[in-house]
Amino acid sequence: MLSCFLIVTCFISCKDTRIHTAKTWKINDGWKFIQKDVPNAKEINFDDSTWTTVELPHDWSISKPFSKQNPSFSRGAWLPTGISYYRKHLDISDIGTDQKVFVHFEGAYRNAEVWFNAHYLGKRPSGYSAFEYEITKFIDRTSKNILTVKLDNSEQPGSRWYSGNGIYRDVFLKVKNSIYIPTWATYVTTPKVSKQSAILNVKSEVVNVDDKTRKLELRVSVLDTRGKEIIQDQKYIAVQGGKKYALDLDLEIKKPLLWHINDPDLYNIRLELFEKEKSIDKDSVRVGIRKMEYTVDKGFVLNDNPIKIKGVCLHHDAGPLGAAARKTSYERQIRILKEMGANAVRTAHNPFDSEFLDTCDEMGMLVMNEAFDEWEVVKKPQTFREKGNKVRIPVKYYAHLFKEWANKDLKDFILRDRNHPSIFMWSIGNEIDQMRDESGVAIAKRLMDIVHQYDNRPATCGVNGYGWGDWPHEPAVAQIDIPGYNYAKGENYDKEHRDFPNRKMIVTEHTSAQMIANRGEYYPFKSVESSLQLDLLISHTDTQKFLKNRKAYEQGMKAWIDVKNRPFVMGEFIWTGWDYLGETIPYSWPARSSSFGVVDLAGFPKDGYYYYQSQWTSSPMIHLFPHWNWQGHEGEKMHLNVFSNTQEVELFVNEVSQGRKTNDLNSTKMLTWEVVYQPGNVKVVGYNSGKMITQETLNTVGDISSLELEVTDNTEITYIEVKALDKDANFIPTANHKINFKIENAELLGVANGNNRSLEPFVASFRKLYNGKAIIILKKSNSNKPGKVIVSTDGIPEVDITF
Known part of the structure; x- marks a missing residue:
């Protein structure tokens, strides 16, 4: 990889004093990859020639067969887990002798242990945390260099x-000089924002690991949405050997373009270090200029x-890519959700890929960025057996790691993500049992203090139990900025508002x-009512109780109306x-x-999608369901339903x-007609002020005559939708129908049809259509x-399409 840029190297034992590229x-x-435990794989001369060659991001589980024997159970999609190894041969002989080299992982699931040239670098248990190690002192400039990663998800x-399994996010190599800007050091905020002007506060660090003072020029530039430099400031600094320089700079932008969910304008803040007029390091942060406020009444x-x-x-x-998502996947997901009218995403219940947040920045999607699903208490989630009985099985997820790792994982999470303008709120947990008792007070305070130390946006914690009998422990809730x-x-929101009239509130789930x-x-x-409910032919009382308590549409519709008409609830x-x-849940195998x-x-919308589109968008829309193809039911009464705005x-x-x-x-009931089925067609018309608007x-359709292919998203990877006509x-x-694929100049990454009970593999040259549709990636x-x-x-x- 180093052939992509030139580094001049000193091949003598003296200290290299020349300036190199960072x-x-x-x-x-x-x-190189293998799905087994190979303890000696960390050795430099280990022969990995028989291993599979893979490209990251890589989730090795997702292409495997589903099996009831896999211990991941239904919670883990019946897919295999275990121990795996990765090895990467690096040619870094051209690195300057005075340079520093780091390897940076965006995420690897899980219990990642890393060696470089057989030297143990460390272990990161959380599979969702980004981490990096310095490898400088272990570099061999005369021979090959080997990076080895062991992952263990066997418990x-x-x-x-x-969760996925593997190095499922990007890995970077970072080459720095002996004076440099560390990872995540730059932090940009917008303390004053108006349409007339905005103040950007830029904080960063310059670290000098040399043994002498270095005199430098630090240039800070602001580039607008077109990439044009609109501001530049210089600082002439002297950084003593072994010391740091702390930058704290205010920059004013006149008539800024503000970041908004409808117009997500972005600026680029560029920091560059110069020594003797030569660039020795740089850092770049994308920011959105916006003012965020959190109020009780508005x-x-x-x-x-x-x-x-x-x-x-x-x-x-x-979906069919598993944990190895690509930026195109995120772009498609956010596009479809914004078309529904959504303006915010909660990252349930762990740190997401940085590229997901980049996409939200670019497309104008707000983010509640969540860190944890467990604190110190192990969760025992409900799972349904094939006979319909409910059992609770504890998961070995994060509770056993919390005391040792939570502070560092949370700190790194905030530092990595805090420059993203889309983040409007942090979350320190989801449905945490300790928020119900006194033990949650100290933990919540500790986590909140970490958030407040490294960022100025508020944090929440999603808590259940309101109105369920045992309400959350109020002293613990009081530690949270926005419960x-x-x-x-x-009625629970109303009670909270009466009891705590100054409390800010948000429905986290x-x-x-x-x-x-x-x-x-x-x-x-x-x-x-029955026509709108899941017809799961299991008579066990556990399953029937679950279905009764979760009416397919009405409960969700009421949940939104409860929030919509209460201005003191943020959303x-x-x-x-x-x-x-x-x-x-409530399905078991083969789901x-x-x-x-x-x-x-x-990625295909269900009917419920259109309920939110009718509530969350203003462009006239109408959606009719179910379809009009009920051969054998001619003359029988049935129900047709409509969502419209x-x-x-x-x-x-x-x-x-x-x-x-x-x-x-404002109703929690959908529009419904009882009609008599006869083949032909049904039509719905929407009116505003008596005028037809949409x-x-x-139609009642015939037999399949053709397949329609459409490229819907085509950047880093390509999504092609297949429909039967x-x-x-x-x-x-x-x-x-079963469809088959032949591919030219492409790799098949995945196929899917939306059927949660299909056991067809996600990586295959075939797929059955499910209710008329499939996707090819x-x-x-x-x-x-x-x-x-x-x-x-x-x-x-057969049909074909190029992309």
């Missing part, structure tokens, strides 16, 4: 959700505009408007915005992913009006040439 670059390609069940206020938080909780996996409420009700149901699964010939985060791997989201695992909605069956209804957007039509180009919402082999995928199924011509 640089950081990814070392993601050419890693299972080890998580309440699918909630969250961004740039003087109150904004109701319309949020979703997300887990970190990227978080999980699964509370409107609540039921979504389509919980535990898959996309396109319908039961329209039952009663209204809510629904569970979840997107289906995720693991936590299959291997959740169904809590309003978007399925493949228009004032009135009229339904037509085969061109005959079934009546016009007023659409109450409409949707569903009849001869009139109508989408077929019941198609389940590819990466070009040669980026300078087009890629191509050819898709076929029995009985119709």
